[in-house]
Amino acid sequence: MHETALIAEVLKTVQQSALENNLPKVTNIKLAIGKLSMALPEALIFAFQVLKKGTVCEDAELEIEPKEIVLQCLDCTREFRPQDYHFSCPFCTGSQIKIIQGRELHIISFEGEENEHGSDCGSTPVKSQ
């Protein structure tokens, strides 16, 4: 499944990065998902809920930022957003089209909580002899 593989990759990247930044817990992950990436947000969220278990991302929220498709006509160089996946230029009807935005699928950012050192000192009574 496409989405499961994607999320596995995202979790791997975030875990690696969390380790490097000394974050024991990740609280939020933001993804940019282009509408041409062929990934369904619902399927991504579902895969995330399943795969995050037992990782530093276990309590993290997944936020998805959809990216609209933006195309550029190579004939008249104008940029446009396609209607109903009709990929030809609305200005000159040219069909030489370049995709400018809409294929992305990457991590925008993630947040985590840092280790708090010695925060639970003093809560346990110590018996002195």
Ligand SMILES: [Zn+2]
């Ligand atoms: Zn054109």
